[in-house]
Amino acid sequence: MNFTEDQINRYSRHILLQDVGVEGQEKISSGKVLVVGAGGLGAPVALYLAAAGVGTIGVIDGDVVDLSNLQRQIIHFTADVGKPKVISAKEKINRLNPDVRVVTYQALLTSENAQEIIKDYDFVVDGTDNFPVKFLINDACVLAGKPFSHGGILRFEGQTLTYLPEAPCYRCLFHSPPPPNAVPTCSQAGVLGAIAGMLGTIQAAEALKYLTGVGELLTGKLLTFNAKTMNFRTIKTKRSEKCPVCGKNPTITKLIDYEQAVCDISDRKKR
Amino acid sequence: MGKITVNGKEQDLSAPTTLAALIAQNNIAQPDMVSVQLNEEFVNREDYATTTLKDGDEVDFLYFMGGGGLQ
Numbered sequence: 001m002n003f004t005e006d007q008i009n010r011y012s013r014h015i016l017l018q019d020v021g022v023e024g025q026e027k028i029s030s031g032k033v034l035v036v037g038a039g040g041l042g043a044p045v046a047l048y049l050a051a052a053g054v055g056t057i058g059v060i061d062g063d064v065v066d067l068s069n070l071q072r073q074i075i076h077f078t079a080d081v082g083k084p085k086v087i088s089a090k091e092k093i094n095r096l097n098p099d100v101r102v103v104t105y106q107a108l109l110t111s112e113n114a115q116e117i118i119k120d121y122d123f124v125v126d127g128t129d130n131f132p133v134k135f136l137i138n139d140a141c142v143l144a145g146k147p148f149s150h151g152g153i154l155r156f157e158g159q160t161l162t163y164l165p166e167a168p169c170y171r172c173l174f175h176s177p178p179p180p181n182a183v184p185t186c187s188q189a190g191v192l193g194a195i196a197g198m199l200g201t202i203q204a205a206e207a208l209k210y211l212t213g214v215g216e217l218l219t220g221k222l223l224t225f226n227a228k229t230m231n232f233r234t235i236k237t238k239r240s241e242k243c244p245v246c247g248k249n250p251t252i253t254k255l256i257d258y259e260q261a262v263c264d265i266s267d268r269k270k271r
Numbered sequence: 272m273g274k275i276t277v278n279g280k281e282q283d284l285s286a287p288t289t290l291a292a293l294i295a296q297n298n299i300a301q302p303d304m305v306s307v308q309l310n311e312e313f314v315n316r317e318d319y320a321t322t323t324l325k326d327g328d329e330v331d332f333l334y335f336m337g338g339g340g341l342q
Contacts, residue, residue: 128337130337131337152335152336152337153336154336154337158336172313173306173333174333178304178335182301182304183301183337185337222333233278235333236311237308238311238312238313242315
């Protein structure tokens with residue numbers, strides 16, 4: 001890859017990093033990352049990956065921008081209300097960095113399309129707001145041997161882990177999705193907007209670390225933080241032999257569409 | 272009895288305590304929705320009542336957070 005003078009200038013602060021350099025920037029510039037959900041987490045992830053010059057950014061989201069999204073979903077602006085989120089996201093990514101090829105999927109990730117979509121990417125970022133899709137991303141990535149970053153936020157808290165083949169997966173920690181409505185979502189319980197940025201930028205950093213091979217990923221670790229106290233903890237985790245997807249005797253060999261929380265479905269229909 | 276660490280904070284063990292009792296003592300809301308690690312190993316739900324804690328044990332309660340999570 002031959003960078004132009006403008007590109008050398010644009011990415012100079014990466015190139016200056018001893019661990020990254022021109023070689024690392026080349027890896028970023030030829031990298032392909034899928035961002036699932038162009039919401040609270042997906043917004044900062046997509047913007048930082050775009051700024052970093054990730055070669056291809058895939059964005060999948062079936063929603064349109066709602067006024068209540070703008071408190072945290074910083075890739076969408078007031079004038080975008082009513083616009084499909086993937087279109088709004090693509091416009092901002094292209095304005096920030098025309099080097100980036102953006103692939104949009106205006107759809108929900110389902111058991112039908114997940115494997116077909118993720119196979120084109122080096123790394124997947126879970127920026128979804130619901131458990132059925134979080135488990136779907138986990139299973140699809142484990143079955144395909146695809147690295148991904150899990151992220152979850154609620155109220156003042158966030159958690160994230162990075163999966164690589166052979167590392168503990170999300171199901172090692174959380175065996176199966178909670179029953180619909182057993183656990184509140186952000187749309188029910190609220191979330192401090194900046195928390196989405198705190199967690200999303202960690203996920204973006206993990207994606208860039210994966211592409212460049214720099215440092216240690218959050219594999220075998222669950223990072224959690226509480227913004228009320230600003231306590232960050234990294235909890236070591238191990239693979240679970242009884243994990244239904246990556247354990248010794250896996251029971252999950254194909255993808256599952258779990259039932260959505262009723263309130264979230266009605267919330268979607270309302271828009 | 273000794274001390275254990277629960278989610279990074281020390282707690283005194285005044286009497287023999289099982290994981291099930293610890294969950295009750297810590298007022299964990301919806302204990303069915305929590306994953307429990309003891310010294311970095313996951314504990315099966317059916318073993319909570321028979322797992323007795325000892326001095327120096329590290330317990331972590333992991334909560335669902337999905338854009339959703341527990342108090």
